[in-house]
Amino acid sequence: MLHVNSISKTYHSKPALNDISLTVQHGESIGIIGESGSGKSTLGKIILGLDKPDQGEVHFRGNNLHTLNGKALKKLRRQLQIVFQDSAGSLNPKLPVWKSVVEPLENYPDVIPSFLKEVRHNRKKMAEVLFQKVGLSPELLERYPHQLSGGQKQRIAVARGITLEPDLLVCDEPTSSLDVSVQAQVLNLLKKLQKDLNLSFLFISHDIAAVQFMCERIVVLKEGLAVDSFLTEDLFSQSRHPYTKLLVEMSMEQENKIEENQHFYT
Numbered sequence: 001m002l003h004v005n006s007i008s009k010t011y012h013s014k015p016a017l018n019d020i021s022l023t024v025q026h027g028e029s030i031g032i033i034g035e036s037g038s039g040k041s042t043l044g045k046i047i048l049g050l051d052k053p054d055q056g057e058v059h060f061r062g063n064n065l066h067t068l069n070g071k072a073l074k075k076l077r078r079q080l081q082i083v084f085q086d087s088a089g090s091l092n093p094k095l096p097v098w099k100s101v102v103e104p105l106e107n108y109p110d111v112i113p114s115f116l117k118e119v120r121h122n123r124k125k126m127a128e129v130l131f132q133k134v135g136l137s138p139e140l141l142e143r144y145p146h147q148l149s150g151g152q153k154q155r156i157a158v159a160r161g162i163t164l165e166p167d168l169l170v171c172d173e174p175t176s177s178l179d180v181s182v183q184a185q186v187l188n189l190l191k192k193l194q195k196d197l198n199l200s201f202l203f204i205s206h207d208i209a210a211v212q213f214m215c216e217r218i219v220v221l222k223e224g225l226a227v228d229s230f231l232t233e234d235l236f237s238q239s240r241h242p243y244t245k246l247l248v249e250m251s252m253e254q255e256n257k258i259e260e261n262q263h264f265y266t
């Protein structure tokens with residue numbers, strides 16, 4: 001479904017991505033890990049069509065994302081959505097949250113997601129269905145962003161991410177700003193939605209435990225290079241790249257999260 005072919009990107013003569021290739025199949029979750037500045041978000045932005053590679057191509061559902069324009073690009077962009085760390089912060093503070101949740105539909109008046117067909121004539125009912133999908137009580141529909149907790153706001157961001165029934169959700173550090181127990185709830189939610197909606201994920205994170213939980217395959221970026229790529233079950237294999245081993249060690253030392261958090265994940 002998504003083919004990234006040898007993309008490179010340089011900012012101010014400094015390479016951010018160097019010859020990166022990867023493939024995401026329908027319904028598959030790929031994790032991107034690496035330290036700060038390794039190029040993870042740049043890769044996400046290029047895949048979303050928000051930035052252009054200097055070299056290489058991104059093909060999504062058979063179309064070159066960076067040569068399309070106009071209606072064709074808009075149609076394709078609908079299938080690519082994002083949930084990022086500060087998504088919640090970008091909610092309009094002056095709108096009750098239900099309006100923000102259905103806002104993406106304003107740009108796509110012809111799109112009726114399959115799970116909203118029965119309520120297609122009523123925007124608020126659509127928001128209610130979306131709230132249900134992300135485990136939010138309908139009592140929260142009329143609230144404003146500042147009246148919600150961090151976890152609730154991130155659920156709103158996830159709801160906005162699925163409103164247009166995309167094929168691929170790019171999650172860029174979707175739980176980094178949340179408490180550990182709330183992080184686990186949001187990860188469980190994302191996993192459930194992936195199954196229910198047959199979503200693909202490009203899951204970008206510092207948090208190896210989260211990536212391990214969410215993804216079937218992992219790509220490791222280091223200074224813009226993909227130094228390792230493997231099935232998640234092989235994360236602890238001796239054949240891992242030394243840098244991957246270092247990231248795993250650092251992650252375990254810092255928070256000992258991989259073991260400690262297992263009980264949160266259902």
Ligand SMILES: Nc1ncnc2c1ncn2[C@@H]1O[C@H](COP(=O)(O)OP(=O)(O)OP(=O)(O)O)[C@@H](O)[C@H]1O
Pocket residue numbers: 011012014015016034035036037038039040041042043
């Ligand atoms: N718009 C931009 N202009 C200039 N340099 C940029 C831009 N976007 C990214 N960079 C640079 O590209 C490199 C990769 O950044 P990127 O944000 O992709 O890394 P990251 O792995 O996502 O980091 P983090 O985990 O801190 O978000 C960094 O050196 C960054 O400073």
